[in-house]
Amino acid sequence: MPVTDEAIEKIKGMIVSGELAPGSRLPREAELAQRLGLSRSSLREAVRALSLIRVLDVRQGDGTYVTSLEPTLLMDALGFVVDFHRDDTVLEFLEVRRITEPAATALAATRMSDEGVAALRALLDSVDDAPTVEELVAGDLEFHRRIAAASGNAVLCSLLEGISGPTHRARIWRGLTEEGAVARTREQHEQIYRAIAARQPEVARSWATVHVAGVEQWLCEALAGPGAVLPPVG
Structure with a gap:
C-alpha cells in the first residue's frame, strides 16, 4: 500500500x-x-x-x-466524478437515477408535508402552457429537487442532486428533438404529483420509473450510432 x-x-x-x-x-x-x-x-x-x-x-x-x-458535505466529492463525465457515461448516470429516484419519490409520497404538496402544485401551475424546452427542463430539475428533499433522506437527496448535472444536456436535447417529449414530461409530472398528493407511494414510484426510463430509452437510441455524441446545447 x-x-x-x-x-x-x-x-x-x-x-x-x-x-x-x-x-x-x-x-x-x-x-x-x-x-x-x-x-x-x-x-x-x-x-x-x-x-x-x-x-x-x-x-x-x-x-x-x-x-x-454530514452526508450533504461528504457527497460533494461526487462532484469530481460528475465534472469529468463523458457522453458515454451519461447512460450510467441515468441508470443510477432510474434506480434511486423512484425510491425517493415513494418516500416523498409518505413524508412530504401538506405545505410541500401545495408548493409542488404551484410549481407545476407556474409553467406556461407552451414553455420553452429550457424552461421546462429548469422546472423539471426543481420539481425533482423538491421531491428528493421531501424524501427525508439526506444521503439520497445529495446523491440525486449530484447526478442531475450530467443528465441535464440529455434532457434538453430530447425536448428539442423528440416529438411529443414536452407534453409527455408535463403529463408524467402531473401523474407523479397526483400520486404524491394522494399518498400513494407505489403509484408514485411507478410513474417516476416511467419518467426517468423514457429519457434513458431515448438516449440509448440517440447514442446507438457509431461515434454518436450529444450535441452541445446553449
Missing part, C-alpha cells in the same frame, strides 16, 4: 473508532505523525487528500479539524 494511502487509512481509522469525533481538532502534525508511525510529508499528503473530499477542514493558523461529516 502506498505510504499516503496508509496514512489516509490510519486517519480514517481514528475517525471511525471515535478517537477523532466530528468537529474535533487533530493533534499537531509532529505529534500525530509520531503516533501513527508516519513521516510528516506522507501525513501532510493524507490531510490534503482528506480535505479535498471534505473529511478534514484545514484552517490556516488554527489547525486541522474533522468536519461535521
